[in-house]
Amino acid sequence: MPSTPHGNAAKSRSRQRARKAGSPQQAPMRTLDLLGALTTFARNGVIFSEGQPAECVYKIESGCVRTYAMPQTGERQLVAFHVPGDCFALEGGDVHMMSAEATTDSTIRVIKRKALMARKNDAGMMRHLLDLTGAELRRTQRHNMLLLKGAQERVIGFILEIKERGHSDGEIALDMTRRDIADYLGLTIETVSRTLSRLEAESAISLPTPWRIVLHDPAALNLQ
Amino acid sequence: MPSTPHGNAAKSRSRQRARKAGSPQQAPMRTLDLLGALTTFARNGVIFSEGQPAECVYKIESGCVRTYAMPQTGERQLVAFHVPGDCFALEGGDVHMMSAEATTDSTIRVIKRKALMARKNDAGMMRHLLDLTGAELRRTQRHNMLLLKGAQERVIGFILEIKERGHSDGEIALDMTRRDIADYLGLTIETVSRTLSRLEAESAISLPTPWRIVLHDPAALNLQ
DNA sequence: CGTCACATTGAACCTCTTCAAGCGCCGTGG
DNA sequence: CCACGGCGCTTGAAGAGGTTCAATGTGACG
Numbered sequence: 001m002p003s004t005p006h007g008n009a010a011k012s013r014s015r016q017r018a019r020k021a022g023s024p025q026q027a028p029m030r031t032l033d034l035l036g037a038l039t040t041f042a043r044n045g046v047i048f049s050e051g052q053p054a055e056c057v058y059k060i061e062s063g064c065v066r067t068y069a070m071p072q073t074g075e076r077q078l079v080a081f082h083v084p085g086d087c088f089a090l091e092g093g094d095v096h097m098m099s100a101e102a103t104t105d106s107t108i109r110v111i112k113r114k115a116l117m118a119r120k121n122d123a124g125m126m127r128h129l130l131d132l133t134g135a136e137l138r139r140t141q142r143h144n145m146l147l148l149k150g151a152q153e154r155v156i157g158f159i160l161e162i163k164e165r166g167h168s169d170g171e172i173a174l175d176m177t178r179r180d181i182a183d184y185l186g187l188t189i190e191t192v193s194r195t196l197s198r199l200e201a202e203s204a205i206s207l208p209t210p211w212r213i214v215l216h217d218p219a220a221l222n223l224q
Numbered sequence: 225m226p227s228t229p230h231g232n233a234a235k236s237r238s239r240q241r242a243r244k245a246g247s248p249q250q251a252p253m254r255t256l257d258l259l260g261a262l263t264t265f266a267r268n269g270v271i272f273s274e275g276q277p278a279e280c281v282y283k284i285e286s287g288c289v290r291t292y293a294m295p296q297t298g299e300r301q302l303v304a305f306h307v308p309g310d311c312f313a314l315e316g317g318d319v320h321m322m323s324a325e326a327t328t329d330s331t332i333r334v335i336k337r338k339a340l341m342a343r344k345n346d347a348g349m350m351r352h353l354l355d356l357t358g359a360e361l362r363r364t365q366r367h368n369m370l371l372l373k374g375a376q377e378r379v380i381g382f383i384l385e386i387k388e389r390g391h392s393d394g395e396i397a398l399d400m401t402r403r404d405i406a407d408y409l410g411l412t413i414e415t416v417s418r419t420l421s422r423l424e425a426e427s428a429i430s431l432p433t434p435w436r437i438v439l440h441d442p443a444a445l446n447l448q
Numbered sequence: 449c450g451t452c453a454c455a456t457t458g459a460a461c462c463t464c465t466t467c468a469a470g471c472g473c474c475g476t477g478g
Numbered sequence: 479c480c481a482c483g484g485c486g487c488t489t490g491a492a493g494a495g496g497t498t499c500a501a502t503g504t505g506a507c508g
Contacts, residue, residue, distance in 0.1 A: 017430065021439060052480075069369050074373065074377075075372070077368075077372045077373075079365050086256050090358065090361065090367065091358050091361040092355065092359070093359035093362060097362065097366075098363065102304075120347060120351055121347045123344060123345045123350050126351045127350045128427035129349055129354050129359060130316075130354045131316065133354060133358055133361060134314065134315050134316035135316070136361055137315040137316075137360055137361045138315045138316070138317060138321065138362060139305050139366055141304075141315065141321065141322070141365040142321075143368060144301075144367060144368055144371065145301045145487085146476085147292050147300075147368065147372070147410060148299070148371070148407075148410040149298065150495080150496095153495065177453095177454070177455090178454070178455065178456095183372075186371060186372040186495060187497090188459085188496075189455080189456095190455095190496085190497075192458080192497090193455060193456055193457080194457080194496095196456095197457085209505090210327075210454075210456090210504090210505095226480055374463080375463075399486090401485085401486070402486070402487065412464075412465060412466080413467075413486090413487080413488095414464090414466085414487095414488080414489085415463095415464060417487060417489080418464095420488095421489080434472095434486080434487055434488090
């Protein structure tokens with residue numbers, strides 16, 4: 001019984017990830033890994049909340065995280081998904097601009113900023129953080145561009161993003177719900193669902209289950 | 225005759241900025257300032273282009289810069305505006321993901337990456353770059369959130385962003401055209417124009433000229 | 449087997465886009 | 479000097495794409 005976003009929330013609290021478990025595709029041993037404490041979060045578990053003082057940075061070992069803002073008036077705005085290997089909360093500032101939650105049971109390395117700042121004269125560490133922040137900036141810029149397009153292109157762009165970042169080959173496993181995807185793409189869940197169905201009808205993809213996507217013609221998707 | 229985006233392009237090539245000239249609101253003397261060469265760009269002048277090797281980073285002294293992507297198929301996607309004090313092209317990577325052009329005559333400090341990398345063991349410099357990149361990341365995340373909203377909120381968000389970043393008080397001077405704004409907000413120029421007109425009809429703002437905005441009730445704008 | 453959460457599908461509506469026309473400013477050239 | 483043309487902005491009317499509202503479907507768990 002794999003841990004999907006579709007299981008019962010209360011029950012999932014104690015589950016372990018069966019699929020893609022372990023330590024996927026990350027570099028041999030990076031500087032950050034020596035500093036942080038491994039912590040586990042259940043599905044929908046809160047990692048930090050908007051407005052709280054920003055005291056840590058985070059690196060994902062396994063699972064998936066969403067970061068989002070929740071305006072007093074308005075819809076939830078999902079800013080990013082983070083997958084194993086990614087760092088988040090790198091943007092600095094005294095308080096968090098966004099909240100972060102696990103979309104599935106996740107293992108996350110939590111690193112105190114104080115510990116980083118204690119090494120602010122360590123040029124290697126600073127440079128490492130710079131690289132990570134640059135990568136995060138590039139991702140955010142890409143997402144920005146995606147949001148300037150139409151619904152079908154957004155959904156396709158999302159699929160391709162997940163495919164690349166998850167290093168999936170052919171089949172993609174979704175660690176998030178339609179609502180998460182919709183809030184990330186600035187669409188409604190209905191539009192996401194309809195668009196996926198249309199792509200399946202056009203034989204570009206198939207959806208064996210709602211949270212698995214098989215790409216039939218990746219080239220065709222790229223051309224949209 | 226101030227340098228606005230509305231002058232004749234050929235003629236503006238030789239103009240100097242009258243409004244807001246000099247060195248606005250930047251820290252006493254930052255590390256980067258010692259390394260770069262000051263360069264001037266005319267309105268619509270190309271700073272770098274998508275696909276070129278990324279060899280420099282840039283800091284704006286005066287003027288305004290747009291960064292954008294231009295998909296083979298599709299519209300121009302404006303990712304950011306940069307104003308005096310901002311740095312851009314911090315995202316790293318071997319080649320530029322985007323192009324950059326001046327929206328008005330601008331003075332820009334151009335810093336070779338080689339010069340920065342020569343100081344990669346200078347923790348202070350690395351930390352400075354980290355701070356700048358973090359600030360850029362925060363701006364991009366904010367813009368992301370803006371793109372998840374409706375047209376009126378996007379336009380209001382844009383006005384407030386320009387107001388804050390330009391340190392304007394009451395009156396805002398726009399250094400970009402409606403087309404630039406539209407491509408930045410993922411709207412059409414018609415929608416931008418209509419929305420501004422409606423805000424003026426509702427007495428939230430007034431538009432003495434198309435490139436000057438006077439805020440009448442900033443609080444009212446915030447509540448949207 | 450009933451319930452709950454999530455996903456899918458349909459139909460009416462609304463916002464934003466598209467297409468088209470007109471205005472105002474500025475610089476140029478007759 | 480004034481008429482012309484280019485450029486950017488504004489405004490109107492028709493149309494498309496996405497949202498909203500509502501109903502149905504489906505798998506997981508108790």
